[in-house]
Amino acid sequence: MSHxxxxxxxxxxxxxxxxxxxxxxxxRRAAExxxxxxxxxxxxxxRYRQLGAAGMHDRSSRPHHSPRQTSATVExxxxxxxxxxxxxxxxxxxxxxxxxxxxxRILIRHHLPALSTLDRAxxxxxxxxxRSRPGELVHIDVKKLGRISDGGGxxxxxxxxxxxxxxxxxxxxxxxxxxxxxxxxxxxxxxDLPDEKAATCAGFLTRAxxxxxxxxxxxxxxxxxxxxxxxxxxxxxxxxxxxxSPRWTRPWRPQTNGKVERFHxxxxxxxxxxxxxxxxxxxxxxxxxxxDWYNYHRxxxxxxxxxxxxxxxxxxEQHS
Numbered sequence: 001m002s003h004x005x006x007x008x009x010x011x012x013x014x015x016x017x018x019x020x021x022x023x024x025x026x027x028r029r030a031a032e033x034x035x036x037x038x039x040x041x042x043x044x045x046x047r048y049r050q051l052g053a054a055g056m057h058d059r060s061s062r063p064h065h066s067p068r069q070t071s072a073t074v075e076x077x078x079x080x081x082x083x084x085x086x087x088x089x090x091x092x093x094x095x096x097x098x099x100x101x102x103x104x105r106i107l108i109r110h111h112l113p114a115l116s117t118l119d120r121a122x123x124x125x126x127x128x129x130x131r132s133r134p135g136e137l138v139h140i141d142v143k144k145l146g147r148i149s150d151g152g153g154x155x156x157x158x159x160x161x162x163x164x165x166x167x168x169x170x171x172x173x174x175x176x177x178x179x180x181x182x183x184x185x186x187x188x189x190x191x192d193l194p195d196e197k198a199a200t201c202a203g204f205l206t207r208a209x210x211x212x213x214x215x216x217x218x219x220x221x222x223x224x225x226x227x228x229x230x231x232x233x234x235x236x237x238x239x240x241x242x243x244x245s246p247r248w249t250r251p252w253r254p255q256t257n258g259k260v261e262r263f264h265x266x267x268x269x270x271x272x273x274x275x276x277x278x279x280x281x282x283x284x285x286x287x288x289x290x291x292d293w294y295n296y297h298r299x300x301x302x303x304x305x306x307x308x309x310x311x312x313x314x315x316x317e318q319h320s
Contacts, residue, residue, distance in 0.1 A: 007034065007035055007036050008034065008036060008040075008044070010056045010057050010058075011056075012034060013044045013056040014048070014053055014056045015034070016030050016033075016034045016036070016041060016044055016045070017044045017045050017047070017048030017056065018048070019033070020041065020045040020048075021045055021048050021049055027041045027042055027045065028041075030045075044056065070098065070102055070106060074096055074098060075106050075110075077095075077096050078092050078096055078098075078103055078106045078107070079106070079110060079112070081095055081096070082107065082112060083123065086115060086118065086123050087115075088115055089101075089103040089104040089107065090103075092107075113125060130183060130184060131183040131184045132184065133184055134182055134184050134185050134187070134216075134217045134311065134312055135182065135184075135212065135217040135218045135219050135220050136183065136184060136220050136221065137182075137183040137184075137220070137221045137222075137223060137247075138180050138181065138182050138183065138208075138212070138219050138221070138222045138223070139179075139180070139181045139182075139183060139222075139223055139224075139257050139259050139260035140178070140179065140180050140181075140201075140204075140205070140208075140222050140223070140224045140230075140260065141178075141179055141224065141225065141257055141260040141261065141264065142176055142177065142178050142179075142196045142201075142227075143176075143177040143179065143264040143267070143268075144174050144175075144176055144177075144196075145174060145175045145176075145177055145268075145272060146174055146175075147173050147174060147175055147280040148277055148278075148279055148280040148282075148283060149279075149280075150278075150279045150280075175192050175280070175284075176192070176193050176194065176195055176196050176200075177190055177191070177192055177193075177264070177267070178190065178191050178193050178196070178200075178201065178204040179260055179263060179264065179267075180204075180205070180208035180211075180212070180219075180222070180260075181259055181260045181263050182212070182217060182308075183259060184311060185217075185303075185308045185309070185311035185312055186259065186263070186300050186302060186303060186308040186311075187212070187215070187217070187295055187308040187309060187311075187312065188260075188263055188291065188294060188295060188308070189207075189208045189211045189212065190267070190287075190291060191204055191207070191208075192284060192287070196227070196229055197229055198228070198229040198232040198234040198235060199234055200229070201229040201230065201234075201235060202234045202235055202237075202238040205222065205235075205238055205239070205242070205244075206238060206242065209242050209244065215312060216312055217312065219242070219244050220244065220245065221244065221245045221246075221247055222239065222244055222245075222246055222247065223246075223247040223248065223249060223256070223257060224246070224247075224248060224249070224257070225248070225249050225254065225257060226248050226249065226251055230246075230248065231248075259302075266294070267290075270290065270294075271283075271286065271287060271290040294307075294308070295307065295308050295309050296308075296309045
Protein backbone atom coordinates (compact mmCIF):
# COMPACT_ATOMS: atom_id res chain seq x y z
CA MET A 1 0.00 0.00 0.00
CA SER A 2 1.34 3.44 -0.93
CA HIS A 3 2.02 5.90 1.88
CA UNK A 4 -0.12 9.02 2.08
CA UNK A 5 2.53 11.31 0.53
CA UNK A 6 3.40 9.04 -2.40
CA UNK A 7 3.18 10.96 -5.72
CA UNK A 8 1.98 7.85 -7.55
CA UNK A 9 -0.70 5.31 -6.66
CA UNK A 10 -0.87 2.03 -8.63
CA UNK A 11 -3.36 3.75 -10.94
CA UNK A 12 -1.02 6.70 -11.44
CA UNK A 13 1.91 4.39 -12.15
CA UNK A 14 -0.11 2.61 -14.82
CA UNK A 15 -1.02 5.91 -16.48
CA UNK A 16 2.62 7.00 -16.50
CA UNK A 17 3.81 3.68 -17.90
CA UNK A 18 1.20 3.68 -20.67
CA UNK A 19 2.17 7.21 -21.68
CA UNK A 20 5.77 6.07 -22.12
CA UNK A 21 5.30 2.55 -23.50
CA UNK A 22 2.01 2.77 -25.40
CA UNK A 23 1.96 6.44 -26.44
CA UNK A 24 5.70 6.93 -26.94
CA UNK A 25 6.24 9.84 -24.54
CA UNK A 26 9.88 10.67 -23.67
CA UNK A 27 10.75 9.70 -20.11
CA ARG A 28 11.54 13.28 -19.08
CA ARG A 29 8.21 14.56 -20.37
CA ALA A 30 6.35 11.80 -18.48
CA ALA A 31 8.37 12.50 -15.34
CA GLU A 32 7.50 16.19 -15.46
CA UNK A 33 3.85 15.47 -16.20
CA UNK A 34 3.48 13.11 -13.19
CA UNK A 35 5.90 15.09 -10.97
CA UNK A 36 8.38 12.30 -10.31
CA UNK A 37 12.05 11.81 -11.07
CA UNK A 38 13.40 10.50 -14.37
CA UNK A 39 14.55 7.32 -12.55
CA UNK A 40 11.10 6.66 -11.12
CA UNK A 41 9.45 7.09 -14.52
CA UNK A 42 11.91 4.64 -16.06
CA UNK A 43 11.34 2.08 -13.28
CA UNK A 44 7.57 1.93 -13.81
CA UNK A 45 7.88 1.95 -17.59
CA UNK A 46 10.27 -1.01 -17.48
CA ARG A 47 8.11 -2.93 -15.05
CA TYR A 48 5.09 -2.34 -17.29
CA ARG A 49 6.98 -3.77 -20.25
CA GLN A 50 7.85 -6.89 -18.22
CA LEU A 51 4.73 -7.55 -16.17
CA GLY A 52 1.97 -5.40 -17.58
CA ALA A 53 -0.64 -3.79 -15.33
CA ALA A 54 -0.03 -6.37 -12.56
CA GLY A 55 3.50 -4.99 -12.07
CA MET A 56 2.22 -1.60 -10.90
CA HIS A 57 1.53 -2.79 -7.34
CA ASP A 58 4.02 -2.60 -4.46
CA ARG A 59 6.35 -5.52 -3.94
CA SER A 60 7.33 -7.04 -0.62
CA SER A 61 10.63 -5.77 0.74
CA ARG A 62 11.37 -9.19 2.24
CA PRO A 63 14.71 -10.55 0.98
CA HIS A 64 14.72 -13.65 -1.23
CA HIS A 65 17.47 -15.23 0.88
CA SER A 66 18.28 -14.81 4.59
CA PRO A 67 21.55 -16.61 5.38
CA ARG A 68 21.52 -15.41 9.02
CA GLN A 69 17.94 -16.45 9.78
CA THR A 70 17.47 -18.22 13.10
CA SER A 71 17.90 -21.97 12.73
CA ALA A 72 14.90 -24.29 12.82
CA THR A 73 16.32 -25.97 15.96
CA VAL A 74 16.35 -22.70 17.90
CA GLU A 75 12.88 -21.83 16.65
CA UNK A 76 11.52 -25.15 17.88
CA UNK A 77 13.21 -24.59 21.25
CA UNK A 78 11.57 -21.18 21.56
CA UNK A 79 8.16 -22.58 20.64
CA UNK A 80 8.51 -25.50 23.06
CA UNK A 81 9.48 -23.24 25.98
CA UNK A 82 6.64 -20.87 25.19
CA UNK A 83 4.04 -23.64 25.22
CA UNK A 84 5.55 -25.42 28.20
CA UNK A 85 6.20 -22.47 30.51
CA UNK A 86 4.14 -19.64 28.98
CA UNK A 87 6.89 -17.03 29.20
CA UNK A 88 7.52 -13.93 27.12
CA UNK A 89 10.25 -12.92 24.62
CA UNK A 90 12.71 -11.59 27.22
CA UNK A 91 12.79 -14.82 29.25
CA UNK A 92 12.74 -16.93 26.09
CA UNK A 93 15.73 -15.02 24.79
CA UNK A 94 17.69 -15.60 28.01
CA UNK A 95 17.06 -19.37 27.86
CA UNK A 96 17.79 -19.77 24.16
CA UNK A 97 20.76 -17.40 23.86
CA UNK A 98 19.15 -15.09 21.31
CA UNK A 99 17.96 -11.48 21.28
CA UNK A 100 14.54 -10.69 22.70
CA UNK A 101 13.55 -9.13 19.37
CA UNK A 102 14.44 -12.42 17.65
CA UNK A 103 12.27 -14.39 20.08
CA UNK A 104 9.44 -11.95 19.46
CA ARG A 105 9.73 -12.34 15.67
CA ILE A 106 9.64 -16.13 16.02
CA LEU A 107 6.42 -15.93 18.04
CA ILE A 108 4.88 -13.58 15.49
CA ARG A 109 5.97 -15.78 12.58
CA HIS A 110 4.21 -18.76 14.12
CA HIS A 111 1.08 -16.73 14.99
CA LEU A 112 1.34 -17.24 18.75
CA PRO A 113 -0.83 -14.71 20.62
CA ALA A 114 0.36 -12.38 23.35
CA LEU A 115 0.37 -13.83 26.88
CA SER A 116 -2.15 -11.21 27.97
CA THR A 117 -4.76 -12.82 25.69
CA LEU A 118 -4.28 -16.31 27.15
CA ASP A 119 -5.82 -18.03 30.13
CA ARG A 120 -3.10 -18.32 32.77
CA ALA A 121 -4.23 -21.72 33.99
CA UNK A 122 -4.56 -23.51 30.64
CA UNK A 123 -2.58 -21.39 28.17
CA UNK A 124 -5.59 -21.41 25.83
CA UNK A 125 -6.95 -18.21 24.24
CA UNK A 126 -9.51 -16.55 26.48
CA UNK A 127 -13.03 -17.13 25.23
CA UNK A 128 -14.88 -13.86 25.53
CA UNK A 129 -18.63 -13.67 25.62
CA UNK A 130 -21.31 -11.06 26.05
CA ARG A 131 -24.96 -11.48 26.89
CA SER A 132 -27.39 -10.25 24.25
CA ARG A 133 -29.65 -8.05 26.39
CA PRO A 134 -29.52 -5.98 29.60
CA GLY A 135 -30.32 -7.92 32.77
CA GLU A 136 -29.75 -11.35 31.27
CA LEU A 137 -26.73 -11.80 33.55
CA VAL A 138 -25.39 -9.58 36.32
CA HIS A 139 -21.96 -10.16 37.84
CA ILE A 140 -21.62 -9.60 41.60
CA ASP A 141 -18.42 -9.43 43.62
CA VAL A 142 -16.88 -7.72 46.66
CA LYS A 143 -13.64 -5.72 46.69
CA LYS A 144 -11.93 -5.30 50.06
CA LEU A 145 -10.25 -1.88 50.35
CA GLY A 146 -8.27 -0.51 53.29
CA ARG A 147 -9.72 2.65 54.79
CA ILE A 148 -7.66 5.84 55.16
CA SER A 149 -6.89 7.31 58.57
CA ASP A 150 -7.79 10.95 59.16
CA GLY A 151 -4.80 13.03 58.15
CA GLY A 152 -3.90 10.75 55.27
CA GLY A 153 -2.17 7.46 54.63
CA UNK A 154 1.26 6.63 53.25
CA UNK A 155 0.59 8.38 49.93
CA UNK A 156 0.22 11.67 51.80
CA UNK A 157 2.61 11.20 54.73
CA UNK A 158 5.12 8.74 53.28
CA UNK A 159 5.17 5.02 53.94
CA UNK A 160 6.94 5.06 57.33
CA UNK A 161 4.99 8.03 58.72
CA UNK A 162 1.73 6.70 57.31
CA UNK A 163 2.21 3.33 58.99
CA UNK A 164 3.07 4.96 62.34
CA UNK A 165 0.05 7.25 62.05
CA UNK A 166 -2.23 4.29 61.40
CA UNK A 167 -0.71 2.29 64.28
CA UNK A 168 -1.40 5.15 66.71
CA UNK A 169 -5.05 5.06 65.67
CA UNK A 170 -5.15 1.25 66.04
CA UNK A 171 -5.96 0.80 62.37
CA UNK A 172 -9.00 1.97 60.46
CA UNK A 173 -10.44 -1.29 59.12
CA UNK A 174 -11.64 -2.07 55.63
CA UNK A 175 -14.30 -0.97 53.21
CA UNK A 176 -16.21 -3.76 51.49
CA UNK A 177 -17.21 -2.53 48.05
CA UNK A 178 -20.12 -4.63 46.79
CA UNK A 179 -20.66 -4.30 43.03
CA UNK A 180 -23.37 -5.52 40.65
CA UNK A 181 -22.38 -5.13 36.99
CA UNK A 182 -24.59 -5.92 34.02
CA UNK A 183 -22.87 -8.19 31.50
CA UNK A 184 -24.37 -6.62 28.36
CA UNK A 185 -24.22 -2.91 29.19
CA UNK A 186 -21.40 -2.85 31.82
CA UNK A 187 -23.68 -0.60 33.90
CA UNK A 188 -22.46 -0.80 37.51
CA UNK A 189 -24.00 -0.31 40.95
CA UNK A 190 -21.64 -0.20 43.96
CA UNK A 191 -22.13 0.22 47.72
CA ASP A 192 -19.57 0.65 50.51
CA LEU A 193 -20.71 -1.78 53.24
CA PRO A 194 -19.17 -2.78 56.59
CA ASP A 195 -18.76 -6.51 55.84
CA GLU A 196 -19.52 -9.33 53.41
CA LYS A 197 -21.80 -11.48 55.55
CA ALA A 198 -24.75 -13.34 54.10
CA ALA A 199 -27.36 -10.84 55.31
CA THR A 200 -25.30 -7.90 54.00
CA CYS A 201 -24.90 -9.50 50.57
CA ALA A 202 -28.60 -10.32 50.40
CA GLY A 203 -29.57 -6.77 51.31
CA PHE A 204 -27.20 -5.43 48.66
CA LEU A 205 -28.81 -7.63 46.01
CA THR A 206 -32.26 -6.33 46.92
CA ARG A 207 -31.15 -2.70 46.56
CA ALA A 208 -29.17 -3.44 43.38
CA UNK A 209 -32.22 -5.08 41.78
CA UNK A 210 -34.32 -2.01 42.61
CA UNK A 211 -31.62 0.30 41.19
CA UNK A 212 -31.46 -1.61 37.91
CA UNK A 213 -35.28 -1.80 37.71
CA UNK A 214 -35.47 1.99 37.99
CA UNK A 215 -33.28 2.13 34.89
CA UNK A 216 -35.39 -0.27 32.89
CA UNK A 217 -33.29 -3.39 33.54
CA UNK A 218 -34.83 -6.52 35.05
CA UNK A 219 -32.22 -8.87 36.49
CA UNK A 220 -32.78 -12.44 35.30
CA UNK A 221 -29.60 -14.13 36.58
CA UNK A 222 -26.73 -13.25 38.87
CA UNK A 223 -23.32 -14.90 38.99
CA UNK A 224 -21.00 -14.83 41.98
CA UNK A 225 -17.94 -16.67 43.21
CA UNK A 226 -18.22 -19.48 45.74
CA UNK A 227 -17.73 -17.33 48.83
CA UNK A 228 -19.46 -18.46 52.02
CA UNK A 229 -22.07 -15.69 51.93
CA UNK A 230 -23.28 -16.69 48.45
CA UNK A 231 -23.73 -20.35 49.38
CA UNK A 232 -26.10 -19.74 52.32
CA UNK A 233 -29.87 -20.10 52.21
CA UNK A 234 -30.15 -16.35 52.85
CA UNK A 235 -28.73 -15.68 49.39
CA UNK A 236 -30.79 -18.37 47.67
CA UNK A 237 -34.00 -17.20 49.35
CA UNK A 238 -33.40 -13.58 48.38
CA UNK A 239 -32.77 -14.58 44.77
CA UNK A 240 -35.97 -16.65 44.76
CA UNK A 241 -38.03 -13.80 46.22
CA UNK A 242 -36.71 -11.41 43.56
CA UNK A 243 -37.31 -13.89 40.72
CA UNK A 244 -33.56 -14.12 40.02
CA SER A 245 -31.74 -17.31 39.12
CA PRO A 246 -28.41 -17.61 41.02
CA ARG A 247 -25.28 -18.93 39.31
CA TRP A 248 -21.78 -19.57 40.64
CA THR A 249 -18.35 -19.55 39.00
CA ARG A 250 -16.30 -22.72 38.75
CA PRO A 251 -13.90 -23.10 41.71
CA TRP A 252 -10.51 -21.38 41.13
CA ARG A 253 -11.80 -19.76 37.94
CA PRO A 254 -12.17 -16.01 38.65
CA GLN A 255 -12.08 -15.38 34.89
CA THR A 256 -15.74 -16.45 34.76
CA ASN A 257 -16.57 -13.32 36.72
CA GLY A 258 -13.97 -11.30 34.87
CA LYS A 259 -16.11 -8.30 33.93
CA VAL A 260 -16.74 -7.25 37.52
CA GLU A 261 -13.11 -8.07 38.42
CA ARG A 262 -12.01 -5.72 35.63
CA PHE A 263 -14.43 -3.06 36.87
CA HIS A 264 -12.87 -3.22 40.33
CA UNK A 265 -9.44 -2.74 38.80
CA UNK A 266 -10.71 0.33 36.96
CA UNK A 267 -12.32 1.57 40.17
CA UNK A 268 -9.03 1.33 42.04
CA UNK A 269 -7.00 3.01 39.29
CA UNK A 270 -9.39 5.85 38.50
CA UNK A 271 -10.92 6.54 41.92
CA UNK A 272 -9.38 4.84 44.98
CA UNK A 273 -5.73 5.38 44.01
CA UNK A 274 -6.22 8.19 41.52
CA UNK A 275 -4.89 10.86 43.93
CA UNK A 276 -3.78 11.10 47.58
CA UNK A 277 -6.73 11.49 49.95
CA UNK A 278 -6.39 12.96 53.46
CA UNK A 279 -9.24 10.89 54.92
CA UNK A 280 -11.56 8.04 54.08
CA UNK A 281 -14.55 10.38 54.08
CA UNK A 282 -12.86 12.53 51.43
CA UNK A 283 -12.33 9.50 49.22
CA UNK A 284 -15.90 8.31 49.73
CA UNK A 285 -17.24 11.77 48.88
CA UNK A 286 -15.53 11.53 45.49
CA UNK A 287 -17.05 8.15 44.65
CA UNK A 288 -20.60 9.10 43.53
CA UNK A 289 -19.23 11.51 40.91
CA UNK A 290 -16.78 8.90 39.64
CA UNK A 291 -19.46 6.20 39.38
CA ASP A 292 -21.72 8.64 37.54
CA TRP A 293 -18.85 9.37 35.14
CA TYR A 294 -18.26 5.66 34.60
CA ASN A 295 -21.91 4.81 33.89
CA TYR A 296 -22.95 7.81 31.82
CA HIS A 297 -19.89 9.46 30.27
CA ARG A 298 -16.72 7.34 30.36
CA UNK A 299 -15.92 5.60 27.03
CA UNK A 300 -15.77 1.84 27.60
CA UNK A 301 -13.41 -0.01 25.25
CA UNK A 302 -15.29 -3.28 25.72
CA UNK A 303 -18.42 -1.86 24.06
CA UNK A 304 -16.95 0.13 21.22
CA UNK A 305 -15.93 3.24 23.14
CA UNK A 306 -19.46 4.07 24.30
CA UNK A 307 -20.54 4.64 27.93
CA UNK A 308 -22.49 1.79 29.58
CA UNK A 309 -25.71 3.81 29.76
CA UNK A 310 -25.76 4.11 25.96
CA UNK A 311 -26.78 0.45 25.74
CA UNK A 312 -30.02 1.05 27.60
CA UNK A 313 -32.75 2.70 25.52
CA UNK A 314 -32.86 6.46 26.15
CA UNK A 315 -31.19 6.14 29.55
CA UNK A 316 -28.19 8.29 28.61
CA GLU A 317 -30.55 11.00 27.31
CA GLN A 318 -32.40 11.15 30.62
CA HIS A 319 -29.23 11.89 32.54
CA SER A 320 -27.26 15.15 32.54
